[in-house]
Amino acid sequence: MVTSLLVVVIVLAIIFDFINGFHDAANSIATIVSTKVLTPFQAVLWAAAFNFLAFFVIKDHKVANTIAKIxxxxxxxxxxxxxxxxxxxxxxxxxxxxxIPSSSSHTLIGGFxxxxxxxxxxxxxxxxxxxxxxxxxxxxxxIVLAPFIGLFIAYIIxxxxxxxxxxxxxxxAERWFKRGxxxxxxxxxxxxxxNDAQKVMGIIYVSLVTTNVITDGMPMPEWIPLTCYSAIALGTMSGGWKIVKTMGTKITKVTPLEGVSAETAGAVTLFITERLGIPVSTTHTITGSIIGVGLTKRVSAVRWGVTINLVWAWIITIPISALIAAGVYSLFRVFA
Known part of the structure; x- marks a missing residue:
């Protein structure tokens, strides 16, 4: 019984990672699509390739360790x-x-x-x-700091x-910015x-510990990061066009110069937080960065009505995910 439930959990974790990929594809490709540097199809292939490349470089899994111990x-x-x-x-x-570009990271944390x-x-x-x-x-x-860090870095850049x-x-200049x-x-x-693949790694790892397949403190089996990076890359290739539209056009009009600034600011923020083992939201970070480039033109360049709606989605994500999880767990208590 426990073995079959473990298989179900691993499958659900991989499904979540895939959904995370296409839900958060907009984070990586929204600006590059809106500035017409790449077509949507080219953009998702580009993003997916670099999603997976992280598997070969990042080996410390500090974010996964944080998630596993929440x-x-x-x-x-x-x-x-x-x-x-x-x-x-x-x-x-x-x-x-x-x-709605809510945080896949926070919905997983809230649910767990x-x-x-x-x-x-x-x-x-x-x-x-x-x-x-x-x-x-x-x-x-x-939740508060990540978008402001992204905003500040993007504004300065x-x-x-x-x-x-x-x-x-x-x-x-525009030709070089498009290359940039x-x-x-x-x-x-x-x-x-x-950053994001590690969150599911942490969930799968704690599942293996809970079912006594491995003991806590053992090195993470290599198949876990390989599977998670593959799932998120495949999800990114599937796109998430509704959210791409919100991120790429509804917050502020983005030029190639501003796309470079926003993406660079988002990447810098995520690199720093990954090294610190902090599971921040990619969505929050890049949204803050896009707002930051909008503010360099004028405050009114940012569509604040759209932005406020996004902030409300961020605020409610953890509590709503927690409530849904509480309901599901209560059903398990009754029927399992």
């Missing part, structure tokens, strides 16, 4: 993990359907934590005792580029793969 071991069961994944998949599909806290309640314990609060506080704080290129011919977008988009896709 819920304390005493409250983790195979049903807790399954409920968290079902909740995360459900919310990701809902937000994708409505074209929500199921763990519900298990604690059934055990007669304080639900907050189920989660490692310092990790949770850090993650919640970066754009101002520097404008100053350095003030005497360049516009046609020549290939590099910045590749860097962002690489960072996206390296």
């Amino acid at each position: 819920v304390l071991h005493d409250y983790v069961t195979i049903h807790v993990i399954m409920a968290g994944l079902i909740a995360a998949i459900t919310w990701n599909l809902i937000t994708w359907w409505f074209g 934590a929500g199921a763990g806290m519900t298990n604690a309640l059934y055990m007669g314990h304080n639900m907050l005792s189920a989660v490692k609060m310092d990790y949770v506080i850090q993650i919640i704080s970066y 754009t101002i520097l580029i404008l100053h350095l290129c003030k005497n360049a011919k516009p046609s020549t 977008q290939l590099v910045s988009s590749a860097a962002l896709s690489f960072a996206h793969g390296g």
